[in-house]
Amino acid sequence: LNQARRLTTPTLPTSIDFDIPSKYKRTTNGERYLLTDRVQHRDGKVINRIILFATDEQLRTLFTCSHILLDGTFDSSSPHFDQIYSIHGIKNDHNFVCAIAVLGGRSGIIYKELFSILTQHARRLNLQFRPSKISSDFEPALVKTVADELPNARHVGCNFHFVKAVYRQIRQLGLTIDYRDDEAARSTARQLMALALIPVEKVEDAFEQIASEAPHSIEPLIEYFNGYWMTKPYLII
Incomplete structure (x- = not known):
């Protein structure tokens, strides 16, 4: 089964500097899925990157949820990134995956940039990214960023x-x-x-x-x- 899957997927990138194939930028029904691909350069080289996937429907769900969940996965991340970060919204007692980010680190600067991207797209959709409750792990950089960027939210540890x-x-x-x-x-x-x-x-x-x-x-x-x-x-x- 794994061999069959590998035949339909591209080889893993050899660095953080790569082009995302067109088939991964859209959903199977043709809707835009790649939301943001922000690249940071230094001396002509890519040193950091934030890739965020979400459809507008997922974003609308996220921005209308009062309770969101944040969770990073490290073991399944590719060698050139630090974590795969998922953002979930709780609505009608159901958990909805609303956005998936591939992050090059876990610093406060990166989390602040991620929240900034979400805030910008909330404005684009005439909505607000202002959850009243946030659940996550106890990563200090994330906890501080939430306190700085979303001060009115009640941040609850998992x-x-x-x-x-x-x-x-x-x-x-x-x-x-x-x-x-x-x-x-x-x-x-x-x-x-x-x-x-x-x-x-x-x-x-x-x-x-x-x-x-x-x-x-x-x-x-x-x-x-x-x-x-x-x-x-x-x-x-």
Whole structure:
């Protein structure tokens, strides 16, 4: 099956500087699909690129949704780009994919440019890109950009990414065996992960209680959690 698919798709580009085949610029019914292809040059060479795909129908859906979701995928991105970024809109309790971007990085400058492109096309369609709620992971550059560009939106972190980040830190701190074999250590770690599920006004007191009862072996995780999740106001649990 994979061999058959490769026969119908072009070879992967050898650099970030390439032409997009015409067949990928439009949908199967002939509607424009390639929305933006912004290229940044330096000394005659392409150093960054933002490619954004969306039909006007998808954009209208996005710009009329009060709740949007932002998600980056890194493993499936081509070698010359950093991530494939999807933008979803929630309408009538259904999730709609509204735009797909191929990004050369994950800096605040790139996210700001992406939001600027969407804002420009919202104006073109006589609409506004002003979601009241945004869900995403906890990437600091994205969190700051959302706060700067969409200050009236309520930015909510994804619980899946939050729990994943804590698990990752358990491994990096060398606490995997403690988490696996020590019931008290495992219980403490899981209580930290569950803090995202209680009312915001109760989080600080609950964390202090968890920290006071935590076994000595898990203290590095407590220190990480306090420093990263409890004291950075731009990160939302």
